[in-house]
Amino acid sequence: MNVTIVLEGLQQDLQRLAELGDERSVQVAQRLSDALASNLRLKLFDLLSQAAVELSSKLPSGHVEVRLAGQEPELVFVDTPGDAGRVAGEELTARISLRLPESLKSSVEKAAEREGISVNAWLVRAIARAAESRPVHFSGKRLSGYAQS
Numbered sequence: 001m002n003v004t005i006v007l008e009g010l011q012q013d014l015q016r017l018a019e020l021g022d023e024r025s026v027q028v029a030q031r032l033s034d035a036l037a038s039n040l041r042l043k044l045f046d047l048l049s050q051a052a053v054e055l056s057s058k059l060p061s062g063h064v065e066v067r068l069a070g071q072e073p074e075l076v077f078v079d080t081p082g083d084a085g086r087v088a089g090e091e092l093t094a095r096i097s098l099r100l101p102e103s104l105k106s107s108v109e110k111a112a113e114r115e116g117i118s119v120n121a122w123l124v125r126a127i128a129r130a131a132e133s134r135p136v137h138f139s140g141k142r143l144s145g146y147a148q149s
Helices: 003-018 023-058 102-115 119-131
Strands: 063-069 072-078 137-139 142-144
Touching: 003 023, 003 072, 023 063, 023 072, 023 102, 102 119
Parallel strands: none
Antiparallel strands: 063 072, 137 142
16 A cells, blocks of 8 residues: 555645745645645554454454555454464463453453454454564664554
8 A cells, every 4th residue: 555655646736736826835835745744644544543443343353454564554454263362273261360450451341342342352362463473673773564553
């Protein structure tokens, strides 16, 4: 998904509109365009993250993640057949006591409700995702890997 093309298109539209005014309008539009570029990129990522959550809630299994490839986002389907984080044939019999702050418990309950699953299933899914080993590579000052919402 090429967000850069969309952002450049918006910047060009703003410049064309500014050209209807005087030279000062053109300069102000250029400065606004430059200042808004990173903010618009973040807003688009937020929108894609919301779309991924909404899509995930409608899927019978698996979920959709927003991952970054350089500066460009991509929507990726991650299949988790059956119960999230469950190994085929493995029963959900292990128990663990977990003490949470009340505010975090409320957040977990709301997140599970948004996804239409139980709190237990949500926690199993979140723990399984966190436990997955995902490679992160450093090359100079650049970080590559995966980001998920």
